[in-house]
Amino acid sequence: MTVVALLVGVALILEGLIGMTAPGALLAAGRMVVNPAGLIAAAVIRVAIGGVLLGASRASRFPRFFQVLGIFVIAAGLATPVFGVDRARAVLEWFAAQGGAVLRIDAAGAIVLGAFIVYGARGSNVKAL
Incomplete structure (x- = not known):
C-alpha cells in the first residue's frame, strides 16, 4: 500500500508542476470533468486515494497525519x-x-x-544514505 501512496504523492507533485507551469491546462482539465459523470469519477478517485492513505498510514513516518488526511479525502470524495x-x-x-x-x-x-506524502510513505525504517 505504501508504493501506491508514493504514487499518489508523485501524482500530486506532477499536478502541482503542471499547475505552476501551465495553469490554463489545469482549468481546461477541470472544465472537462465538471459534469455528472466526471464528478462521480472524481468522487470514486478521492475515496480510493483516501483508502490508500489510510492503508499506508501504519507503515508511514507520520501515521496520524496519513490517517487524518485519508479520512478527510474520503469525506471530500463522498461530498463531491x-x-x-x-x-x-x-x-x-x-x-x-x-x-x-x-x-x-x-x-x-x-x-x-x-512531497510530504512521498517522504512520509517511504516509511519509518528507511535508513539514511
Missing part, C-alpha cells in the same frame, strides 16, 4: 456528488477569474503536500 455540477462549475470559474497567481499558489500547495 452532493456538491453538484453547478457549484463545482462556479468554484472552477472563481479560480479562473482570480488569475494565474492564485492557481500557482494552489499548485505549490499540491507540490508540498505531494
